[in-house]
Amino acid sequence: MEIDIKVLDNIIKETVAVIESSKEQIYHIAESALLECQRVEAEINQIKNQVAVVIKQVSQLEVAERKARIRLMEVSKDFHRFAENDIKEAYEQAQLIQLKLVMLREEEKTLRFKRDHLELSLKRMRDTAERAEKLVSQVGMALQFLSNDLSGLSQKLGNLHDMQQLGISIIRAQEEERKRVAREIHDGPAQSMANIVMRAEFCLKLLEINPGLVRGELLSLQQLVRQSLQDVRKIIFDLRPMVLDDLGLVPAIKRYLEDYKTQNNMQVEFVLMGKEQRFDTSLEVAAFRIIQEALTNVKKHAHARHVVIKMELIPKRINVYIKDDGCGFCMETQKPRRDGSGGYGLLGMKERIQLLKGGLTISSAPGKGTEVNFWLPLNDLS
Incomplete structure (x- = not known):
């Protein structure tokens, strides 16, 4: 199955964007809940003040109501002393006070009910705000985790894809x-x-x-x-050059270059810097094959007359420089072929170096020849 890394990158970016948008929405919910808590709390304080005022008025009316009842009882017992208007006024006054008292008590009851309802709503609002704040924090952590991990996922999958293609290319080769x-x-x-x-x-x-x-x-x-x-x-x-197994990398290269010069009628200069020594077998074979493939490309495509190979042996790696005076090529339009029609070529060189965790740079331009630089580590072979 072919993996489209660009599509995967777009999916990852869209996923992170959706999570970020969700985080913003949850943050707005938390802010709205906090503002609503402040509003409800202010309303509760206002109702408490109203309840306190009503309670005070009820207390005052209860005192006035008792006085009115006492006055009505006095007038009713000694109606000979009081005129009919006095009796009527006392009765109406007592009735008016009782009516106001009933209304105030109902208002107090209503205010207390509203206060209790708002306090319950306030508790729920605070719980919502706390949960929203925790959720914002959790989503932020998840977003950071996903951003860090998913951002490298496409690269990791790309590397796996490259390794899969590498295996296919090796089998094909x-x-x-x-x-x-x-x-x-x-x-x-x-x-x-x-x-x-x-x-x-x-x-x-x-x-x-x-x-x-x-x-x-x-x-x-x-x-x-x-x-x-x-x-x-x-x-x-x-x-498999037997001299490579018997004597090592440098003698095998020298032997190969001698035959190469004779067969292709080409000037080949080999420069060795560092002490000649034996290396791990896989490294010797890889270095020899890369140089062999580079010179095969020169023979097939470069039409060169002169080639320089410089090899530097240092404690932790091997550096190799190959330069020809051939026709060169355009780097932008040159693409390795994976159909096997071109043998290893540049792709094979890159794959061998990648397997050994080395590095490769190729520089070329039409009419200016080609330079191949590669290095292989000496302490990371497994």
């Missing part, structure tokens, strides 16, 4: 290498061996017909065997 070796054996030693068998059979028949000609045929057959042996040795050297 192995198959291409096997095809190349099989083709070289078929076109070279295999054809020669078949020819040798036919020439040997011809020599046997020639012994019966004309023995004098056998010597010439055997000499020709001997030359053919030598050529076949040389082809086999070349294939073996391409697969």
Whole structure:
């Protein structure tokens, strides 16, 4: 399954944006709840003041109501002393006070109910505000966690994708290498061996017909065997230079460069800086193959006349610089091919170096040749 890193990045960014928006909304809810708490608290204090005023008025009316009842009782007992208007006035006064008292008590009851209801609402509002504040804090922590982790997720998945592609490329390259070796054996030693068998059979028949000609045929057959042996040795050297195992990296490179100069009629300069020594087998093979591939690219594409290879051996790594005076190429339009049609090429060099946790830079321009710089660590091989 192909992973679209750009789509993944967009999904991650949208996810973080939604969480940030949700955080802002929760923050506004918390702020609104706090403001509502302040409003309700102020209203409760106002109602408490009103209740206090009503209670005071009720107390005053209760005193006035008692006095009015006493006055009504006095007037009612001694109605001969008081006129009818006095009795009526006392009765109306007592009734008016009682009515006001009832109304004030109802108002007090209503205010107390409203106060209790607001206090309950205030408690709920405070709980909401506290939960919202905690949620804002938790979402902030989650957002920070997600931002830190998700921001690197696409890169990690990209690295995994690259490693997957790397494995596929290595398998493809192995198959291409096997095809190349099989083709070289078929076109070279295999054809020669078949020819040798036919020439040997011809020599046997020639012994019966004309023995004098056998010597010439055997000499020709001997030359053919030598050529076949040389082809086999070349294939073996391409697969695994024995000198690389026996003597090490630097002698193997020198041996390869000698053959390279002869075969391609090209000036090749090799400069070694540092003390010659043996390295880990995987590092020696990788360095040799990278240099071999770089020089193969020079032969195939650069049309160069002169190549310089500088190798620097320092305590913790190997630095290699390869420069040719060939035609060069445009870096912006050059893309490695993953279809196997181009062998390893630049992609293979990058993949070998990546496996060994090294570094590679390539600089080129049309008409200005190509520079290849790579380094491999000596203390991080596993």
